[in-house]
Amino acid sequence: MKETVGITALVPPELIYACGKRPMDVNNVVPESSLSPGSKLCAWTAIWRDMILNGGLDIDSLVVVAGGDCHNALVDGQKVELSGMATHYFFYPFDRDTDYLRSQLEKLTRFLGGIKDERMFSLISDLKLKGRALDELRVNDRARASDVFSALISFSDMAGDPDVFEKMLNSVPETDVEYSSRVALIGVPPIYPDFHETAESFGLHVVYDELPYEFLRLGGSDLDSLARSYRDYSFAGPIKNRVELIKNELQRRRVDGVIHYTQFACHHTLEDEIFREHLDYPILTVQGDLPRPSPEQLKLRLEAFAEMMEVMP
């Protein structure tokens, strides 16, 4: 049985597989969790922290993405480390310095015990091509956004098993989609597990999921190419680069409006004003806290947003 490496945000999964281990994105269990965390700012980090501390997540070590992304994770990751878990801290460079990121990847490789199976790079790369095809399918109204999102969000860890994951990708049904408006979902992923289904119930077809698209967009076949690609991880770098990337995708995917999901107590919430200033689309900002089925306040906002785009275009 391969050792399982918990990851708290995007860590090149191809590298973890190449090192003979299986990644587990600890965020992926949060939306279905009913755990009430002891102390919290952001529920995402607080819940995976408590799940690890309570023995509720079967991992052998943890890689905390701290630099360039989530500072709550830096603290909660240290709580996990102090409990005795083998923990490594991975830092993205804000200035997109390729050499710095390569040195980070080298340290990570050492923590993971070294590269043992280079074939995993091409295998994961092939899976990402399938993911991009799936992404295009929903852009072309040939797949439900909720089905596609369920698959794409797992590209951070390939569901822990590339073979099983490939079957999962192949099982996403192809179907004509009817809707009233095309929307983009930017920001961290919603903590509500039924978000996309709820949006669909109001005629909103989500044609762009910002973070899962990052999982697909980045990759590589060795440390050099990984460093050159992952230095562009938009959530960890300057927001002006992220805005340009989003603008291109909004245009390419022909969206009518943008939903910016924010998480209570997450620093990314502060980016809302920047998006509103620089993205020339109707924008709906919503915020979630604890995982649960979509609350009425969210439904009201999604319904009203759909009406505004349909009734008063």
Add this chain to the structure above:
Amino acid sequence: MNIGLDVGSTTAKVLHMEEGEIVFSKVVPSHRWIELIDDGLDDINIVSTGYFRKKVPHFAAITEITTASLGAKYHDPDAQVIVDIGGQDTKVIDLSNNTFVINDKCSAGTGAFLELAAHYFDIPVGSLGELHSKATKGAQINNTCGVFAISEMISQLVGGFSMEEVIYGLHQAFALRIAQMVPPADTVMLIGGTVQNTGIVDAVSNVLDSKIEVPGTPQLVNALGAALYRERLNDGR
């Protein structure tokens, strides 16, 4: 007959339109909404809105964001920004780019905040506007949290401010809270039952640089918008 039925968190409103003219309207507490449709009205004529829009008879149910937009345009075709101050939430709608924000997690900018204050003074919430007009200055009140604001209110009373001055300060705090949600605009239209409080209108006028508009019956704008939407459906728009 086109009927708008707005059943909100606090009050229920009905408005009848015939050939583009308002011919009847009535307001009752929300739990008595049945009184508004008990004379044999046909559901097919009704468009509902408000928190309970899907729980009451309707041909179509739409959100208050859409009804406020339609109702405000009826009063002023050039309306730019609408501030709908309700019992449990405040909505700000920017018609220039079809965006809106809703505050429903914090009471500081909602009717519930004023009811809390009126309850403390043991006075009807409807008298807040008159008491506001008797003050020539206001007590400084925290403008970010309803709970802290009540605590500060008590401190200011202990410090010697009159009830009227504290109410004036509360309205100012309320207006500052709302102003954080309002984009720059030449004119801002205030709607919703809370706007019947003239103290709120005065405070918002003092805080915002925009020209403030208040329709004659601000609490009926959403019911009006619902009736107008029903009219649109007739026209196939």
